[in-house]
Amino acid sequence: MLEARTAVKNLHAYRPPLAGRSGLRLDFNESTVGCSPRVLARLRSLDAELLARYPEREPVEKEVASFLGLDPAQVLLTNGVDEAIHLLCSTYLNPGDEALIVVPTFAMYAIFAQAEGARVVEVRARENFTFPERDLLGQLSPRTRLIAVANPNNPTGAAVAGDVLLQLAQAAPHAAVLVDEAYFEFHGKTLIDHTRAIENLFVARTFSKAYGLAGLRIGILTGEPQQMAMIRRVASPYSVNAVALAVLPEALQDQEYIGRYVVQVVGSREKLQQELGALGLHYWPSHANFVLVRIGSAHAEFVRALRDRGILVRDRNYDPGCEGCVRLTVGTDEHTRTLIASLRLVAEQLGLRNEVRA
Numbered sequence: 001m002l003e004a005r006t007a008v009k010n011l012h013a014y015r016p017p018l019a020g021r022s023g024l025r026l027d028f029n030e031s032t033v034g035c036s037p038r039v040l041a042r043l044r045s046l047d048a049e050l051l052a053r054y055p056e057r058e059p060v061e062k063e064v065a066s067f068l069g070l071d072p073a074q075v076l077l078t079n080g081v082d083e084a085i086h087l088l089c090s091t092y093l094n095p096g097d098e099a100l101i102v103v104p105t106f107a108m109y110a111i112f113a114q115a116e117g118a119r120v121v122e123v124r125a126r127e128n129f130t131f132p133e134r135d136l137l138g139q140l141s142p143r144t145r146l147i148a149v150a151n152p153n154n155p156t157g158a159a160v161a162g163d164v165l166l167q168l169a170q171a172a173p174h175a176a177v178l179v180d181e182a183y184f185e186f187h188g189k190t191l192i193d194h195t196r197a198i199e200n201l202f203v204a205r206t207f208s209k210a211y212g213l214a215g216l217r218i219g220i221l222t223g224e225p226q227q228m229a230m231i232r233r234v235a236s237p238y239s240v241n242a243v244a245l246a247v248l249p250e251a252l253q254d255q256e257y258i259g260r261y262v263v264q265v266v267g268s269r270e271k272l273q274q275e276l277g278a279l280g281l282h283y284w285p286s287h288a289n290f291v292l293v294r295i296g297s298a299h300a301e302f303v304r305a306l307r308d309r310g311i312l313v314r315d316r317n318y319d320p321g322c323e324g325c326v327r328l329t330v331g332t333d334e335h336t337r338t339l340i341a342s343l344r345l346v347a348e349q350l351g352l353r354n355e356v357r358a
């Protein structure tokens with residue numbers, strides 16, 4: 001019998017609940033309005049010639065580097081942040097090495113690290129999901145070769161100060177430190193400018209969230225040029241498709257569109273949080289385009305009841321420290337108004353207020 005590697009056999013398949021997602025999609029932190037019309041127009045203008053050719057990543061990497069104020073040697077376009085994580089794990093993790101992550105967090109760090117045969121060391125976030133800096137430092141060992149931190153974090157929405165992450169990178173020069181800024185646009189703070197000088201620091205960004213391009217699969221990994229050259233050795237030259245590369249410059253240029261969307265999301269996030277408070281539900285103030293709320297034992301019913309009303313949200317009950325929690329993506333003002341109206345009804349219907357107060 002053909003056997004997969006032991007590390008792979010030990011993995012649990014990660015199956016995000018993607019089937020039958022019709023309605024208001026507030027379950028995957030995607031944009032609720034989609035990409036800019038300029039991007040769509042560019043997409044419609046593409047021809048067979050473009051599709052016949054292998055995609056050429058380099059010219060677009062130059063444009064992205066210039067947009068970010070970085071050297072092109074620091075920038076690798078990837079098939080979403082997922083591929084960036086995968087590449088970092090392939091480049092730096094030997095079997096038996098340790099990958100440090102703060103949980104709860106994005107699932108793919110552990111999956112890709114385990115697939116390399118590394119041991120994943122999980123450090124629990126502190127009270128209210130604050131960053132466990134000291135616990136993390138306490139877990140550093142000579143075998144620590146990767147530290148992955150989402151900032152802001154998913155699914156909690158918590159953010160950690162850049163200085164803390166820089167100290168961590170300094171304390172672990174033998175480890176690749178990934179700061180995953182998938183939700184950067186909703187937070188506004190970044191460590192990207194430090195990636196040239198700090199050899200073991202990497203910053204990832206995605207076009208799947210604020211830019212509304214999750215379906216195109218495009219992300220960015222930045223780091224110090226010599227380290228990025230190592231990562232390029234394991235990267236497929238064609239992992240970013242021609243369509244994504246063709247529209248990316250347009251997406252970057254239409255910052256007005258992104259800015260307008262982000263302003264709406266940040267304002268709606270505030271309104272949603274106020275509403276959750278008024279409903280007597282515990283939530284964690286978020287720096288991203290989603291809010292984590294504690295529903296309690298009725299979490300699955302709550303998700304079902306919203307689904308029945310045409311709104312998809314994500315049950316996070318099984319994440320460490322998230323018992324009874326549900327994650328709500330924040331979209332435009334209109335989408336958030338729709339969510340709030342249904343939240344009020346469902347909270348009443350399930351008697352949530354009473355449960356929280358009891």
Ligand SMILES: Cc1ncc(COP(=O)(O)O)c(C=O)c1O
Nearest residue numbers: 080081082106150154182206208
């Ligand atoms: C923290 C974090 N990183 C990365 C991703 C995935 O990004 P991409 O679509 O670019 O692979 C997500 C998606 O939910 C995320 O929450």
